[in-house]
Amino acid sequence: MLEHIELFFKSIFIDNMVFATFLGMCSYLAVSKKVTTAVGLGAAVIFVLAVTVPLNWLLDTYLLQDGALAWLGPEYADYNLSFLSFILFIATIATMVQLVEIVVEKFSPALYNSLGIFLPLIAVNCAILGGSLFMQSREIATLGLAFNYGLASGIGWFLAILAIAAIREKIRYSNVPPPLRGLGITFIITGLMAIGFMSFGGMLTGGGSEDNVTDAKVAKEEEKKEPAKEEELEENAVSFNQAINK
């Protein structure tokens, strides 16, 4: 149970898809002009990640890994098909996205109207393939953990795009130097937010395990309350700089 909780918070904050590994930056920058669309895309990413990561985990464990074909019989135990993982993962993702689109359209037209336009975009979102590839390279142990990892990474991505969309809505009223307007300032804000998120790095180290969990919850509440406070992030940046200088 504890490892589930740990993985959950680690994937949301410490290994945040956007701020720690820069996955899904393209749609993150392109679709973050308004909060409502950002929420739509974020929800779609959570959904697709939570479906595709466990599926690809099954493929990886029973088909691709070194010796994974042993269940077919002893003569297959030597096969290592892991070089096929890119093509198989991306095919799974593209098919799943298509399938999810059809199912959602059939059973929940309201959800389809809000998510629908984003679903085709998601097939080529680096965050989705990245989730599966990190799941493979970090050797996540069980199907439950894989689902947990997919879900939590999705939530992390959702939080990131929500925060940047809120900041971009506010920043319209600020006097940004003209050459920096739009894309440039978004990059720099994202950089500052990433520095802020680095302070979560100490969340799961040191102290008893009980403390860690409560810490994480407090951190999460704070994040929810003020995702748009840039000053705080900058303060974080300064303190982090000092920590590094020491």
Next chain:
Amino acid sequence: MALLSKKDTSLILDPLADNNPITIQVLGICSALAITAELKASIVMAISVLFVMGLGNVVIALMRNVIPSKIRIIVQLIVVASLVIIVDQVLKAFAYELSKTLSVFVGLIITNCIIMGRFEAFALGNGPYRSFLDGVGNAAGYGVILILVGFFRELLGSGTLLGIPVLGDPIAKTGLYSIGYENNGFMLLSPMALIVVGIIIWVQRSRNRALIEEN
């Protein structure tokens, strides 16, 4: 007849500056940021993308009349994925250390938006030769930014270029370090990549004011 007509030259040269895939079209950011802490990794990544994009554009352009438009995304993904597998296997065979550094980001070339974007916007409507030039041009524009970011991050972050110390020895205090210069370890951390790209965008748009956005 010249090898490259004027139109063909602009296919290659435009993406290098005024229509750069990263700073203007905002495509393919993910890998541009994550692997640029070292110049060497940036160069290898740029070459890999050049290979995948040049060939991928040719393959798609050759098949453009037989791909049903409904399943074209899957076809494109399969073409890129096959090319990326080749790159990945070559890297693993000849540059194992480097392929460890690049880790999953080689695989993520598949979902690099530049590649899909150029397939959709160019290769599906043009012949193989022009598509090849377009692919090479865009990949080169991507590579230029990658190498620029990698150059500054490695130089300021660890005082080396391609692993060779250029500013002196930080422990023996020679060269620049003898007058109190210190490496800025912060440049090696991931957030600085974003800020360096932000600054590149700033410089580019100050020089060419036609590129400035409204808000």
